[in-house]
Amino acid sequence: MFQIKYVPKVVGPPDAKQQIGDGITAIADLLAPTLGPIGGHVASGPDAGRRVELIDDAATIVRRIISLGDAQRDVGAMVMRSLVWRVGQRAGDGGATAAVLARAIFCDGLRMSTAGVNAARMTRGIEQGLRIVLDALRQQSKPITGEDELAALARTITKDDQLSAVLGEMSYLLGPDAHVVIEKFVAPYLHRRYVAGARIGAEIQSMYFYTNSEQKSSVLTTPAIAILDERLTTSDQVIPLMEAAVAQGAKSLVIIAMDVSGAALGALVTNHQQPADKRKLAICAVKLKPVGQELRWAMTDLGLLTGATVLGPNQARSGGRAQPGDLGQAQRFEFLNNSAVFVAQDSKRAELQDEISKLRKFIVDTPFDDEERPKLVKRLSTLTGGVGELKIGAHTKGERELREVQSERAFKVLSEAQRGGVVPGAGAALFHCMPSLMAAAAQQPDEDVAEGMRVLARSLGEPLRQIVVNSGYGAPAVMLNRVREGGPQMTYDALSQQVVDAATAGIFDATDVLAKVLQIAASGAMMALSTDAIVYHKKPKEEMKP
Secondary structure, three states, X not given: OOOOOOOOEEEOOOHHHHHHHHHHHHHHHHHHHHOOOOOOOOEEOOOOOOOOEEOOOHHHHHHOXXXXXXXXXXXXXXXXXXXXHHHHHHHOOOHXXXXXXXXXXXXXXXXXXXXXXXXXXXXXXXXXXXXXHHHHHHHHOEOOOOHHHHHHHHHHHHOOHHHHHHHHHHHHHHOOOOEEEEEEEOOOEEEEEEOOEEEEEEEEOOHHHOOEOOOOEEEEEOOEEEEEOOEEOOHHHHHHHHHHHXXXXXXXXXXXXXXXXXXXXXXXXXXXXXXXXXXXXXXXXXXXXXXXXXXXXXHHHHHHHHOOOEEOOOOOOOHHHOOHHHOEEOOEEEEEOOEEEEEOOHHHHHHHHHHHHHHHHHHHXXXXXXXXXXXXXHHHHHXXXXXXXXXXXXXXXXXXXXXXXXXXXXXXXXXXXXXXOEEEOOOHHHHHOHHHHHHHHHOOOOHHHHHHHHHHHHHOOHHHHHHHHHOOOOOHHHHXXXXXXXXXXXXXXXXXXXXXXXXXXXXXXXXXXXXXXXXXXXXXXXXXXXXXXXXXXXXXXXOOOO
């Protein structure tokens, strides 16, 4: 008896690269029209989760694509899908720019490879050129000087002047590590509030405590707070904490301890995973990252902020003997990006301000060369900044969801801009890097490596060219030449179809975001160019998450 086994189909060069290119081009062609400020917002939904998705976000668009209906084109499409999704996750914006760049690099590289250029050495040239372009971007970069520039940058995402002004103000006042809680209202509304709170580096003690596993975050409203200067290893140490929280009338509990493991962790997880209609407490346990004196300060500050008593073997009581009065409360707790955010209740904010005033005075009296001064300044920043409330509303659920998503994306980009500065927007900064890269290619003795550098250089103008095309201007080459002649500070204003000074017009890109976009796009294109064979499986796995 013979057993017939399925043998996957293997496609080799040149068909492999061409098929990948078809998929890459298809996704890039879909995303390219979204570049630039022309047009309005488009929302699609609701999806299976009853959420309305923002369609002018490239990462959302590609996440909805799981197949082009052609297995051969799907390979390149899924490469591009993953690439654009990574840009959205790491940079917050720029997915369409990454797609256009990757398409240009791949198509030009494939053309040169077909003409006889060694693909491996050409890829090495793209890598070398990437380093030159990143250096050139840093040279163009300038720091953010005020909230007006942040508002202008937010405007490129929201296309809403009022919302952008508020986002710029909040990001400027709260700093690059700002933490903003967004609240939605069922009527047109836009307001912001700055509240006392603390943001501290932390580690969550179990993935089962996540309330949103995809984002690896946990959010609890009005939780009871237990602070313990001890390690929790047995159930006898945590059961009194849960009973005390229930006695307070709390629906959730946050445990801050030196470590939570063994039977103690098992008891907390088991309780947290109970069905919602039977569960008495939603729970999250975290371990703070600071050590030594900074850890003691963090526990003291959290006790002041929440009203909790620090428990432990060296304190008045240990966790195993906790009473309801030992637990504090917070207005909100959130764990995200390895940080724990505690928002104080209104009743505690006056006490917190008194401690802030004392700490500020102490810092003023502390010599600049004192080794404790940087730690005190960090403690002050933990207590005074980083927590804000953005209240937005609209008539329909779709509009509210849209404004929330835009605000989240904008805050991520604004934080990157405060850290790394800004460059001329609309793709002009990349375009202005072209002469430096071409000059470096002319000095490269290896012609194949030099050709790789030229491939990258020719691709740098593609985002700007696409924005000119999207604006309806009929001669993009003419406009690009005008931008080049205007100098490195100039860019293209798609609304007026004029070459303008980027600083005067307020058209910026965050330097770090643009750098990440270019790196990811070049990486994806180089991977595709170096692929010599594709294996097609009979039943490929479909994945909603790129």
